[in-house]
Amino acid sequence: MARKEIGDIAAGRLDPAQIARNFADVSPPLDRQRALIEASRCHFCFDAPCIQACPTAIDIPGFIRAISTDNLRGAAHKILDANIFGGQCARVCPTEILCEGDCVRNSPEEKPVEIGALQRYATDWVIRDRVPLFTRAAATGKRIAVVGAGPAGLSCAHALAMRGHEVEVFEARAKSGGLNEYGIAAYKVVDFSQHEVEWLLSIGGIRVHHGKALGRDLALSQLRRDFDAVFLAMGLAGVNAMGVGDERLPGVRDAVDFIEELRQAKDKSTVPVGRRVVVIGGGNTAIDAAVQSKRLGAERVTLVYRRSAEAMSATDHEQAFATAEGVHVIHCAQPAELLSSHGVLAGVRFEHTRVDDHGRLQGCGEYFDLEADLLLKAIGQVLLTDGLSEGGIDLLRLEKGRIAVDANAATSLAGVWAGGDCVGGKTDLTVQSVADGKHAAAAIHAHLTADREVQHG
Amino acid sequence: MADLRSNFVGIRSPNPFWLASAPPTDKAYNVIRAFEAGWGGVVWKTLGLDPPVVNVSSRYGAVQWNGQRIAGLNNIELISDRPLKVNLDEIRQVKREWPDRAMVVSLMVPCDEASWRSILPMVEDTGADAVELNFGCPHGMSERGMGAAVGQVPEYIQMVTAWVKQYSKLPCIVKLTPNITDIRWPARAAKKGGTDAVSLINTINSITTIDLDLMAPTPTVDGKGTHGGYCGPAVRPIALNMVAEIARDAETAGLPISAIGGIGSWRDAAEFIALGAGNVQVCTAAMHYGFRIVEDMISGLSNWMDSKGYRTIEDFRGRAIRNVTDWMFLNLKYEIKALINQDLCIQCGLCHIACEDTAHQAITREKDGQRHFEVDNAECVGCNLCMHVCPVDDCITMQRVDDGSFQNWTTHPNNPMAEKA
Numbered sequence: 113m114a115r116k117e118i119g120d121i122a123a124g125r126l127d128p129a130q131i132a133r134n135f136a137d138v139s140p141p142l143d144r145q146r147a148l149i150e151a152s153r154c155h156f157c158f159d160a161p162c163i164q165a166c167p168t169a170i171d172i173p174g175f176i177r178a179i180s181t182d183n184l185r186g187a188a189h190k191i192l193d194a195n196i197f198g199g200q201c202a203r204v205c206p207t208e209i210l211c212e213g214d215c216v217r218n219s220p221e222e223k224p225v226e227i228g229a230l231q232r233y234a235t236d237w238v239i240r241d242r243v244p245l246f247t248r249a250a251a252t253g254k255r256i257a258v259v260g261a262g263p264a265g266l267s268c269a270h271a272l273a274m275r276g277h278e279v280e281v282f283e284a285r286a287k288s289g290g291l292n293e294y295g296i297a298a299y300k301v302v303d304f305s306q307h308e309v310e311w312l313l314s315i316g317g318i319r320v321h322h323g324k325a326l327g328r329d330l331a332l333s334q335l336r337r338d339f340d341a342v343f344l345a346m347g348l349a350g351v352n353a354m355g356v357g358d359e360r361l362p363g364v365r366d367a368v369d370f371i372e373e374l375r376q377a378k379d380k381s382t383v384p385v386g387r388r389v390v391v392i393g394g395g396n397t398a399i400d401a402a403v404q405s406k407r408l409g410a411e412r413v414t415l416v417y418r419r420s421a422e423a424m425s426a427t428d429h430e431q432a433f434a435t436a437e438g439v440h441v442i443h444c445a446q447p448a449e450l451l452s453s454h455g456v457l458a459g460v461r462f463e464h465t466r467v468d469d470h471g472r473l474q475g476c477g478e479y480f481d482l483e484a485d486l487l488l489k490a491i492g493q494v495l496l497t498d499g500l501s502e503g504g505i506d507l508l509r510l511e512k513g514r515i516a517v518d519a520n521a522a523t524s525l526a527g528v529w530a531g532g533d534c535v536g537g538k539t540d541l542t543v544q545s546v547a548d549g550k551h552a553a554a555a556i557h558a559h560l561t562a563d564r565e566v567q568h569g
Numbered sequence: 570m571a572d573l574r575s576n577f578v579g580i581r582s583p584n585p586f587w588l589a590s591a592p593p594t595d596k597a598y599n600v601i602r603a604f605e606a607g608w609g610g611v612v613w614k615t616l617g618l619d620p621p622v623v624n625v626s627s628r629y630g631a632v633q634w635n636g637q638r639i640a641g642l643n644n645i646e647l648i649s650d651r652p653l654k655v656n657l658d659e660i661r662q663v664k665r666e667w668p669d670r671a672m673v674v675s676l677m678v679p680c681d682e683a684s685w686r687s688i689l690p691m692v693e694d695t696g697a698d699a700v701e702l703n704f705g706c707p708h709g710m711s712e713r714g715m716g717a718a719v720g721q722v723p724e725y726i727q728m729v730t731a732w733v734k735q736y737s738k739l740p741c742i743v744k745l746t747p748n749i750t751d752i753r754w755p756a757r758a759a760k761k762g763g764t765d766a767v768s769l770i771n772t773i774n775s776i777t778t779i780d781l782d783l784m785a786p787t788p789t790v791d792g793k794g795t796h797g798g799y800c801g802p803a804v805r806p807i808a809l810n811m812v813a814e815i816a817r818d819a820e821t822a823g824l825p826i827s828a829i830g831g832i833g834s835w836r837d838a839a840e841f842i843a844l845g846a847g848n849v850q851v852c853t854a855a856m857h858y859g860f861r862i863v864e865d866m867i868s869g870l871s872n873w874m875d876s877k878g879y880r881t882i883e884d885f886r887g888r889a890i891r892n893v894t895d896w897m898f899l900n901l902k903y904e905i906k907a908l909i910n911q912d913l914c915i916q917c918g919l920c921h922i923a924c925e926d927t928a929h930q931a932i933t934r935e936k937d938g939q940r941h942f943e944v945d946n947a948e949c950v951g952c953n954l955c956m957h958v959c960p961v962d963d964c965i966t967m968q969r970v971d972d973g974s975f976q977n978w979t980t981h982p983n984n985p986m987a988e989k990a
Contacts, residue, residue, distance in 0.1 A: 148636065149636055152635050152636040155917045155919060155960050156919070157916075157917040157918050157919065158917070158918030158919060158921055158922035158934075159922075159934065159940070160917075160918075161916060161940075180635075216915040216916055216917045217915075219915050220915070220961075
């Protein structure tokens with residue numbers, strides 16, 4: 113492939129077969145024999161630390177014991193009853209800081225039970241074969257609106273449908289799944305998310321309306337009038353700006369867009385990538401963008417983060433993975449200027465940083481330049497608040513740019529609950545969003561059935 | 570370097586590890602491979618009178634446990650299904666080529682004097698070192714009045730043993746079936762019949778598993794199964810007890826024992842020898858891993874003996890017998906308490922839940938609001954359960970706390986039949 117000095121962005125940098133291999137399942141499933149060997153390593157701890165480390169509190173020793181007796185249906189039920197996205201979480205959870213991080217096998221062996229892989233083994237067949245594990249309670253006649261068909265919204269919708277309520281889900285995008293569908297590296301979730309969503313919806317009682325965004329196609333006040341309850345789970349649809357020049361410059365891109373394009377591309381070799389890629393950010397989005405760039409055939413991929421490795425929100429495991437994939441990581445440097453030539457991106461000027469005695473980040477006044485054909489910005493997403501105010505009046509209280517909720521996931525606006533990334537506060541993990549949705553469903557159900565008791569009383 | 574040479578009732582072998590009468594000793598090919606691997610001797614798979622028996626296809630069933638492929642093995646194979654002459658010729662040839670190895674021939678013929686009288690000279694003529702009488706086989710042959718059908722009737726054991734001693738000068742080993750209530754009775758009968766030694770245990774009557782799709786026992790032969798003989802690691806504790814029972818019985822004390830039952834390592838062998846066995850016989854472990862396991866059995870036993878200062882097998886043989894006693898003689902004043910080493914504890918909580926649900930509620934689950942497992946000595950009875958369920962070596966140990974006094978049941982005030990002081 114001919115090399116361009118500037119603006120070298122092209123698809124098909126590697127042989128298509130090689131790219132296909134690069135985007136195959138990064139962590140292939142266990143077969144029965146390997147699953148049984150791994151299951152036999154579980155001590156079946158009492159009040160197990162792994163359960164406590166799971167935001168959805170899956171009974172991990174319980175499902176592993178069920179695997180060991182070939183009771184796969186029992187194992188799947190335990191997992192999915194606690195976490196309806198158990199299949200997705202098995203693939204994308206940073207288990208090394210959750211369940212596996214607290215596995216007692218870490219000491220003295222330093223090798224935890226592979227809980228994520230076992231969870232995938234126990235759940236894949238359910239999604240593949242569309243096994244109905246849950247049934248709905250008698251119809252309550254209550255209707256709930258859910259905004260957003262991501263992990264939080266669908267987890268809430270499923271839990272409400274199970275309790276006999278009718279749920280209408282309003283999703284801005286063309287497909288359901290949220291970040292599961294659009295925001296995670298392709299090799300982590302191969303041909304799975306839509307099957308999982310279809311399986312989840314097969315319980316019935318949930319209607320998903322695509323292309324419906326709050327503030328554009330829907331008004332919160334109208335939802336409140338039309339439904340018995342509203343659950344907001346629209347995630348973070350906006351992206352932060354770097355504030356170092358014209359980010360519309362060709363060659364500058366949001367990492368989430370790049371990741372989305374890759375996820376939606378059937379043939380990854382059609383997705384263009386720079387010969388020299390610079391990724392700015394310190395989270396899993398930055399890692400996913402950097403590694404996928406490399407796997408598309410970028411010659412040099414540099415990930416730059418303004419603070420130290422310890423401060424990165426990407427886990428140690430993800431950082432090590434990126435390094436092993438050939439991503440060059442530079443810490444303690446922040447973008448200072450976009451360098452352009454002939455109207456396209458040519459490079460990025462960075463300033464070295466240090467942290468002062470008060471923990472504040474400061475530029476050192478020393479600079480270096482990186483050549484770049486493609487700059488991927490992964491410096492965080494923000495809540496779009498368009499739909500949360502009407503007629504210039506805020507409908508509900510925000511806190512640090514996110515929706516404020518109480519312990520029962522209720523917002524400051526009566527009849528409206530919220531969860532997932534649009535609430536934030538804990539972690540930005542899929543599993544946390546699932547837990548939020550489940551938790552909110554329980555609160556909404558309690559609220560609605562309390563109403564009924566009053567009516568009957 | 571320890572001397573592992575063995576002389577069992579006059580049968581000499583370079584080490585005490587023999588292969589038991591079973592498929593591994595079915596023919597010259599296997600036995601030669603075993604001798605090449607280093608086995609001290611073999612008991613040739615049981616010979617019977619012609620015409621030979623017929624064996625079925627599908628012969629073994631295995632109990633898998635927690636990843637272990639063969640925790641126990643069951644077989645429904647019968648005695649040798651080859652013509653008697655073929656076996657005798659091969660025995661003669663192998664013994665001639667391997668004169669330093671023990672060659673014992675297992676026999677099972679109908680329970681009449683003429684049958685035994687006819688086969689013994691043929692065996693003696695091969696140059697074999699001894700005969701082992703198969704009174705143990707629990708399936709197939711017992712229905713024909715042989716094997717365990719004889720071994721379950723002490724009078725028959727005595728009678729047949731006497732015939733063998735009468736018609737042959739070869740040392741005689743009577744192989745006992747465990748499928749009886751009290752192993753001492755057949756052992757005493759064998760001794761009364763004049764046997765030189767006993768070997769035990771033969772396999773235990775068993776059904777390995779039920780195939781829940783076929784609704785039939787395994788191994789399944791065209792949709793049906795039958796009870797077979799159970800062996801392998803799972804049966805070893807039963808064999809240890811039966812060997813001990815014979816070793817400490819006043820009537821059979823000193824009767825040479827060739828120990829069999831789930832032996833797969835030098836340590837297993839040492840345990841049986843400590844209970845008085847003169848040598849050991851191995852089968853399932855060899856069937857699982859091949860004859861090469863004998864290398865570690867030899868070097869492991871030798872190294873352990875060196876570390877203990879035992880020069881020969883005789884130096885430690887039978888040393889544990891005097892410590893096997895009846896419950897009523899155990900010291901009721903002896904008292905131990907579990908101690909959890911907090912530095913080694915991995916916080917799995919298995920000790921707590923085992924004690925809480927099934928024992929004495931003597932292990933706490935938290936301290937100052939933190940996950941913490943600690944023994945409450947006031948409640949601990951020293952049962953050892955927590956120590957056994959703990960997955961970490963030496964994390965839970967049992968500490969002696971009594972004052973060293975002694976009282977057993979025979980003099981205990983709660984015993985209505987206590988001996989008056």
